[in-house]
Amino acid sequence: MYKLSVFSRLTLTLAAAGVLVTAPAFAQRGPEEGATRETVALSAQEGAWTVTDTFWARPGGAPVVNTGMVADRRMVGGLLEETLHAADSSHPLRIDYLGYDATAGQWRYVSIEARVPVAPMSASSFERDAPERITLRFEPFAAPPIAPGWAGRMLRMEEVIARDGRDHETKDQYFILADGTATRWLAHRYDYQRRH
8 A cells, every 4th residue: 555654645735725726715705705606515515424435447347345434524715625534544545625616617626545656636627517416537647556457557537426415425437548448437436425
């Protein structure tokens, strides 16, 4: 497992927050100050969530299911910060930030992954998606060597965040591995249930 020092995590977190803070001040005000519908929707996601991660290493492959994870979400200005960790640990597995850039009219996202050796990953929506269904496209990145045939290849990724009510959400990550086939497949599904 790839581990980051506390200083490295803090540095990456601050860098990610700096990348995302592009929304004008009016888009970051609280609900009592006339916040955008996007910021209000993000604020409603605060709290603790139980997370199940299902991973498919290749199209048609057998799923690997990981349970026992918790996502703690809180607002940092106009951004929703999510810290994913094992239920019995406070050590972050991933930290990400999601916000809406009202000037550009698009969602922006940064993910800092501590489970695999990848640089911070940024993504954005192409259009002004509704808060209930956001599609984010990532810049291609070097595939981590976590599955056969991945090492030395580039990976394209799209993430679809879908909310079906206050207490349930999925993050589906679709991959295309640069292997000459241009095959798109559902590689990760993070299933979130609000903890009460």
